[in-house]
Amino acid sequence: MDITISGDQRAIEESVGRLCAQFDDAYWSGCDAAARFPHEFHRAMAEGGWLGITMPVELGGAGLGVTEAAIMMHTVTQHGGGFSAASTIHINLFGPHPIVVHSTPEQKARWLTPLIKGEEKACFGVTEPDAGLDTTSISTFATRVKGGYRVKGRKMWTTTAQEADRILLLTRTTPKADCRKPTDGMTLFYTALDRSKVEVRRIEKMGRSAVDSNAVFIDDLFVPDEDRIGEEGRGFRYLLDGLNPERILIACEAIGIGRDALRRASDYARERHVFGRPIGQNQGIQHPLAENWAYLESAFWMAMRAAHLYDTKKPCGAEANAAKFLGARAAFDACTRSVMTHGGMGYAKEFQVERLFRESILTRIAPVTEQLILSFIAENVLGLPKSY
Numbered sequence: 001m002d003i004t005i006s007g008d009q010r011a012i013e014e015s016v017g018r019l020c021a022q023f024d025d026a027y028w029s030g031c032d033a034a035a036r037f038p039h040e041f042h043r044a045m046a047e048g049g050w051l052g053i054t055m056p057v058e059l060g061g062a063g064l065g066v067t068e069a070a071i072m073m074h075t076v077t078q079h080g081g082g083f084s085a086a087s088t089i090h091i092n093l094f095g096p097h098p099i100v101v102h103s104t105p106e107q108k109a110r111w112l113t114p115l116i117k118g119e120e121k122a123c124f125g126v127t128e129p130d131a132g133l134d135t136t137s138i139s140t141f142a143t144r145v146k147g148g149y150r151v152k153g154r155k156m157w158t159t160t161a162q163e164a165d166r167i168l169l170l171t172r173t174t175p176k177a178d179c180r181k182p183t184d185g186m187t188l189f190y191t192a193l194d195r196s197k198v199e200v201r202r203i204e205k206m207g208r209s210a211v212d213s214n215a216v217f218i219d220d221l222f223v224p225d226e227d228r229i230g231e232e233g234r235g236f237r238y239l240l241d242g243l244n245p246e247r248i249l250i251a252c253e254a255i256g257i258g259r260d261a262l263r264r265a266s267d268y269a270r271e272r273h274v275f276g277r278p279i280g281q282n283q284g285i286q287h288p289l290a291e292n293w294a295y296l297e298s299a300f301w302m303a304m305r306a307a308h309l310y311d312t313k314k315p316c317g318a319e320a321n322a323a324k325f326l327g328a329r330a331a332f333d334a335c336t337r338s339v340m341t342h343g344g345m346g347y348a349k350e351f352q353v354e355r356l357f358r359e360s361i362l363t364r365i366a367p368v369t370e371q372l373i374l375s376f377i378a379e380n381v382l383g384l385p386k387s388y
């Protein structure tokens with residue numbers, strides 16, 4: 001058993017860390033306050049070649065695994081940009097996984113190359129207002145017509161749809177009632193976000209304001225056959241392939257946010273003197289921070305174990321879900337404690353930790369909630385009856 005970060009992986013941390021250090025707190029709090037997409041950061045990551053870390057080598061990617069991608073995202077979120085930095089580039093890593101696995105060589109070249117170069121941006125349209133977590137109940141429908149499909153429906157929370165050139169779009173092509181299994185009859189497309197047929201309405205939200213999330217209204221959008229991924233009716237199965245890597249990435253993104261908040265809390269606790277001594281000398285201040293470190297560290301190694309299982313093609317559903325659960329909780333707790341450690345200044349924007357706190361709760365909700373993760377573990381690990 002070798003549970004260490006390798007030399008090559010350390011090199012990723014150092015290189016990505018150097019790049020992220022160019023974007024300071026003022027940059028990230030400015031993007032957050034103005035709800036402005038971090039274009040400069042996106043461009044720098046593209047120019048550094050990082051947007052293709054998991055993409056095929058023959059298309060200009062690095063062909064590395066989820067372990068390296070998770071290490072990269074853990075580094076990204078530790079440098080002050082938090083979930084805004086992560087969400088600027090997250091879709092590039094495993095969002096296009098169904099394309100990598102199930103599309104034709106022509107589609108891969110057409111779609112992945114501009115994503116890797118940072119020339120195009122994508123968004124991910126799965127969640128719908130009336131279906132929620134019950135994804136098989138989506139109602140966005142793609143009707144067959146000559147040469148392709150006509151799509152009508154609504155998506156909810158679609159992140160980066162203000163910026164995106166293309167959308168990875170899950171639709172029904174057969175009504176659920178007519179399918180043998182609820183997961184049948186869904187089809188996945190990757191297609192141009194034609195704004196004459198798609199209205200994108202920004203949602204005002206609690207945090208991560210630099211990266212937009214939207215209500216999306218699709219009215220009679222024509223999608224040509226060549227923009228369908230794989231076979232008609234199998235889209236849900238294609239999406240499932242990418243779920244475990246996504247949980248692992250979110251876990252590490254969350255843990256990085258928690259580590260940043262913990263570093264800021266420790267710095268403050270060393271420097272802030274009250275009653276004639278540093279506040280960090282009080283065990284009431286230092287024990288909760290030490291506890292945060294322990295939870296973050298254990299969540300990180302659960303994520304690394306899940307990543308290793310995935311990269312060595314072994315089942316990793318339980319570990320990936322546990323990593324996402326533990327990572328998000330540990331991050332939220334560390335951010336909360338960081339605000340409290342700063343006392344009143346924790347509430348001031350100047351110290352950044354309120355921004356990290358607002359972002360950290362999102363890692364508990366998206367892309368899947370804690371309840372659904374626990375239901376998965378209860379059913380698949382503990383053998384309890386399915387509850388949903």
Ligand SMILES: Cc1cc2nc3c(=O)[nH]c(=O)nc-3n(C[C@H](O)[C@H](O)[C@H](O)COP(=O)(O)OP(=O)(O)OC[C@H]3O[C@@H](n4cnc5c(N)ncnc54)[C@H](O)[C@@H]3O)c2cc1C
Nearest residue numbers: 124125126127132133157158159213366367368369371388
């Ligand atoms: C900022 C942000 C960005 C997002 N970006 C994207 C994106 O880019 N693309 C995309 O497709 N989606 C995106 N999402 C959507 C996100 O994945 C969903 O919000 C999330 O999966 C939860 O779904 P819901 O909001 O519909 O909750 P609901 O399904 O309405 O659930 C509400 C609550 O009830 C609980 N619940 C529901 N059913 C059960 C059950 N059977 N047992 C126990 N508890 C249950 C849930 O856990 C949750 O706590 C984003 C969300 C946010 C907030």
